[in-house]
Every structure is written in structure tokens, then in C-alpha cells.
Amino acid sequence: MTIITEEARMLQDLVAKFVERELIPLEPAVLAREASGQKWAMTEAEESAVMAKCKELGLWGLDVPEEMGGANLDNVTRMLVEEEVSRTITPFEFPPDSPNLHMMLSVVNEYQRERYLQPYADGTAKSGIAISEPGAGGDPAGMITRARKDGTDWVINGRKIWVSRVPAADFIIVMARTGEGKRAEGMTAFIVEKDTPGFIIEREIKMIGGRLTYELVFDECRVPESQVLGALGQGYEPMQLRLNVRRLQMGARCVGMCRRAIEMMTEQAKQRVTFGVPLAERQAIQWWIADAAIKIHATRLMVLSAAEKMDRGEDVKDEASMIKVFSTEMARDVLDQAMQTFGAMGMTKEMPLQLFAQQARLMRIYEGPTEVHRMAIAKRVLRRGSAF
Numbered sequence: 001m002t003i004i005t006e007e008a009r010m011l012q013d014l015v016a017k018f019v020e021r022e023l024i025p026l027e028p029a030v031l032a033r034e035a036s037g038q039k040w041a042m043t044e045a046e047e048s049a050v051m052a053k054c055k056e057l058g059l060w061g062l063d064v065p066e067e068m069g070g071a072n073l074d075n076v077t078r079m080l081v082e083e084e085v086s087r088t089i090t091p092f093e094f095p096p097d098s099p100n101l102h103m104m105l106s107v108v109n110e111y112q113r114e115r116y117l118q119p120y121a122d123g124t125a126k127s128g129i130a131i132s133e134p135g136a137g138g139d140p141a142g143m144i145t146r147a148r149k150d151g152t153d154w155v156i157n158g159r160k161i162w163v164s165r166v167p168a169a170d171f172i173i174v175m176a177r178t179g180e181g182k183r184a185e186g187m188t189a190f191i192v193e194k195d196t197p198g199f200i201i202e203r204e205i206k207m208i209g210g211r212l213t214y215e216l217v218f219d220e221c222r223v224p225e226s227q228v229l230g231a232l233g234q235g236y237e238p239m240q241l242r243l244n245v246r247r248l249q250m251g252a253r254c255v256g257m258c259r260r261a262i263e264m265m266t267e268q269a270k271q272r273v274t275f276g277v278p279l280a281e282r283q284a285i286q287w288w289i290a291d292a293a294i295k296i297h298a299t300r301l302m303v304l305s306a307a308e309k310m311d312r313g314e315d316v317k318d319e320a321s322m323i324k325v326f327s328t329e330m331a332r333d334v335l336d337q338a339m340q341t342f343g344a345m346g347m348t349k350e351m352p353l354q355l356f357a358q359q360a361r362l363m364r365i366y367e368g369p370t371e372v373h374r375m376a377i378a379k380r381v382l383r384r385g386s387a388f
Contacts, residue, residue, distance in 0.1 A: 002304040004101070008077040014057060015084040018361065022053055023090040027352055028089050033347035040210025041091055050092060051123075062166055063101065064121040075245075075269035075307035077159060079252040083300070086256025089352035091210075095123035098249065102158055103129075103242035107189075107230030116171060128169040130160035130216055131239065139372075145218065147176040147190060154178075154227050156190060156198070156218040162366065166201055166214040170194055174218070179233045189235035191227040195273050195359065198222060247320040251303040254327035254363070255296055257356045261338040263294045264353065268341050275277065288337040295330040302326065318388065321373040324363075328370065331360035 026046055034040040042050065052324065054060055063078050064070020073081070085092060098211025119125035136142030145158025149282050156176050166172065171193045192199055198221030205213045230238050266289060269280040279285045305318035335357040339346035346353055364370045381387055 002076060002301075002308045004076065004080070004304075008080055008252070011073075011077060012080040012084055013041050015059065015081050016087075018053070018057060019084055019088050022050055023085070024094055026050075026090045026297065027088060031349060031352065031355070034210045034355065039212070040355070048103070051095075054094065059094055060123060060217075061096070061097060061121055062130060063098055064096070065105070068118060068121045075248070075310045076304055079248060079303050079307045082249050082252035083256040083259070083303075086253040087260040089355045096120050097127070099242040099246040100129055101111060103173070103238045106241055107238050111226055112191065112229065119170075125170040125339055126165060126168050127173065128163055128165040129173040129175075129242065130163045131175050132160065132162045134159055134161050134215075143175065143177060143187065145174070145176045147178050149178075150222070153222050154190060154225065154228065156192070156221040156223065158218050160216040160218075162205070162213045163216055164213055165210070166216065171200075172216075173229060176218075181303045186233045187235045187239070188232055189229035189238065191225055191229050192218075192221065192223055193227075196221055196223065196335060209355055209362050211359070216305040218304050221361070235340075243322040243367055244310070244316055247324045248303055248306055250367065251299055251306075251323035251327040254331040254360065255300050255303065257360065258292060258296050258299075258327060258334040261335050261353060261356065262289065262296065264351075265289060265292070265338040265341045272341075278360055285341060288341070292334045292337065292346055295334065299323070299327045299330050318377065319369070321377050324368060325370050325373050325377070328360060328363040332357075335360055 026042060026183065029046075030040065030042065041047075058071070061068070061070030062081060063073045063075075066072045081094065101117075101121065104112070108117050116125070116127075117328065120127055131143075133143055133145060143312070145156065145160065147154045147156045156174060158176060160174065163172070171191050173191050174190045175187060176190060177186050179186040198219045200217040200219060202215040202217045206216060207213055229235070266280075269285050269289070270278060272279045302323050306316045306323060308320070309319065311314050335353060339353045339357060342351070342353070345351065348354070
């Protein structure tokens with residue numbers, strides 16, 4: 001059983017208050033901007049005020065090592081924080097973004113630590129990661145972006161797609177092949193700084209849920225040897241570490257979104273009367289609420305158990321895949337039923353439910369589609385002959 005310390009509970013309570021006081025009050029403005037076709041985002045003034053409050057409260061660099069100025073939170077506590085901050089539709093993450101942080105921590109050299117990781121950990125630099133390619137999707141065997149050695153430099157050629165945060169990123173981690181073979185073989189990570197010649201933002205792609213992604217082209221993009229991230233040809237495992245951190249985060253985010261949904265759902269069910277009877281007295285609504293509570297509880301336990309295992313340094317690829325599948329399908333069902341409970345009002349862009357639902361739909365695709373994770377789980381279970 002996962003043990004949650006008193007310190008972790010206190011931090012969770014602090015974050016919950018931060019969400020209630022700083023982020024949820026911004027929702028009407030954020031929703032109005034998104035509904036009018038503007039970017040789903042806070043304004044610069046709103047974001048500056050929120051970031052200032054974060055620093056005031058010490059909510060900064062939460063899982064950054066202490067020697068780099070962070071709080072060095074364990075994964076269990078970090079998932080509790082992620083759950084709380086996901087209860088709002090106001091777009092916000094405590095800097096820095098955890099998955100890239102953990103990937104870089106596992107492989108950076110001293111030069112990269114000082115030039116890239118420390119500013120990133122401080123929250124003064126932003127990053128992205130480019131993995132997927134047109135025609136390859138979630139299959140690393142289909143990756144064809146290549147890097148060739150030319151003197152003391154590496155020259156990258158290829159195309160990436162569905163990359164987030166590109167315009168704001170100071171550097172992008174780019175996965176490319178430097179050797180022969182498929183899947184894990186010969187895959188290397190490179191740090192590519194913004195404005196590097198040959199690094200081209202081809203187009204912006206608008207996604208559902210107010211999200212934006214980008215297609216990138218690397219045309220004779222030259223980077224020095226010092227920007228090879230980790231060992232040559234061994235970029236797959238650090239990338240998987242990053243993906244597993246993100247998949248656990250996604251489980252926590254689904255719990256947070258669905259907690260908010262069930263709060264809204266229960267309030268509506270108590271207040272709304274149809275044909276002389278409160279919705280709360282109708283069995284269909286009661287069962288939706290019961291099923292939501294059961295699934296939220298199960299998802300939270302899965303996330304915390306996997307986070308504890310990750311804190312022990314153990315492999316969590318099975319759990320990460322299971323969480324990715326179960327949590328996103330749980331969110332799909334809970335959010336849909338919450339919207340149904342509100343009737344026509346649940347379909348409006350005045351409420352956060354529709355954006356939560358769209359973002360839950362996106363989650364079933366990114367960081368590995370549901371079908372790919374089910375296939376991976378099945379292959380491992382068949383090989384072992386047992387679930388674990």
C-alpha cells in the first residue's frame with residue numbers, strides 16, 4: 001500500500017488552495033477567449049501574476065534536485081500535485097515540465113547541465129521534444145529522421161510532427177537515427193536550439209481542446225557534438241523514461257479532471273428538478289456518480305502505486321501503459337456523463353466540461369495511442385504468462 005506522508009498531504013492542500021484561489025477564477029476569461037477562436041491560454045499579465053504567486057508559495061522546481069535549487073519531490077508527491085492542478089481548465093504547469101526534466105537528468109553531461117538543464121530547472125528556459133513523424137505515428141520503427149557525422153558536427157535531416165510548445169521553446173530535444181536497425185537500435189537524442197539554421201517550423205496545427213502542435217523540418221540542420229544528449233545510438237531508453245513519467249502524469253491529470261467533473265455533476269444533480277424529481281433521485285444519475293467514484297479511486301491507486309515503484313527505481317512500463325489506457329477511457333466516460341447530466345448546458349462553451357472532454361480525447365492519442373498500449377500489454381503478458 002502506498003504511504004503518503006504528512007508533508008505530501010500538506011503540499012497537496014497548499015496546491016489545492018492555489019488552484020481554487022489563483023487558477024479557477026481565471027476560467028471564465030480563458031473559456032471566453034477559446035470560444036471566440038483565440039488561443040487557449042492565459043494572457044501574459046495573468047501568467048506573470050500566477051508565476052509570481054508560485055514563487056511566493058515555494059511552488060517552483062518541485063521535482064528538481066536540491067543541488068539544482070529544487071524541492072526534489074518524490075514521484076508519489078508529484079502525482080498528488082499534478083492531480084490538484086488538473087482540476088482547472090486554466091492552462092498551467094508548475095515549471096519545469098517534469099518529463100523532459102527527468103529525461104535530461106538521466107543523461108546530461110556537465111556542459112549540458114550548465115547550459116541547458118540548469119536554466120530549464122530554474123524556469124528561465126523552456127523545451128519541447130520531437131519524436132513522432134508523418135507516416136510513423138507512435139511506431140519508433142518508422143522513424144526515418146537521420147543525423148550524419150560531418151567533422152565534429154552532426155547534420156540532421158528529416159521531418160517531425162505533433163510537437164508541442166515549439167514557438168516558446170528555447171531548445172527542442174530531437175530524436176534521430178544515427179545507426180542501422182529498427183525501433184531502439186541506433187536512436188540518438190540531440191539538443192537543437194531555437195534559431196539554429198536548418199531548423200524550420202513548417203506549420204502550426206490546431207488541435208481540439210484548444211491545443212496547438214507543430215510540424216518541423218530539419219534541412220541540413222547542423223549541431224555540434226556537444227549537443228548529443230546521452231550516449232550515441234542509445235536514446236531510446238531515456239526517451240522511454242520521459243514517456244513513462246508523462247503517462248503517469250496523464251493518469252493523475254485524468255483523476256483531477258474527473259474529480260472536478262463529479263463535483264459539478266453532484267451539485268447539478270441535487271439542484272436540477274425534472275418532472276418533479278431531483279436528478280439525484282434518479283437511478284441512472286446515481287449509477288453514473290457511483291461508477292465515476294469507483295473509477296476515480298481505482299485510477300488514483302494505479303497512479304500512486306506506479307509512482308512509488310518508480311521512486312524505488314523499478315521498471316514501470318507495464319503500469320504506465322495500463323494507466324494510459326485505463327485513465328483516459330475513465331475520463332472519457334466520466335466527462336461524457338457529467339456533460340449529459342447538465343443537458344444542453346453541458347454542451348456550451350461557457351462550461352469547462354467540454355474542454356476537459358476534448359483534452360481527454362486527445363490523451364487517447366498522444367504519448368502512444370490506446371491500441372498500441374493494449375498491444376504492448378498483451379505481448380508482455382503473453383510472454384510472461386502472467387499479468388506481472
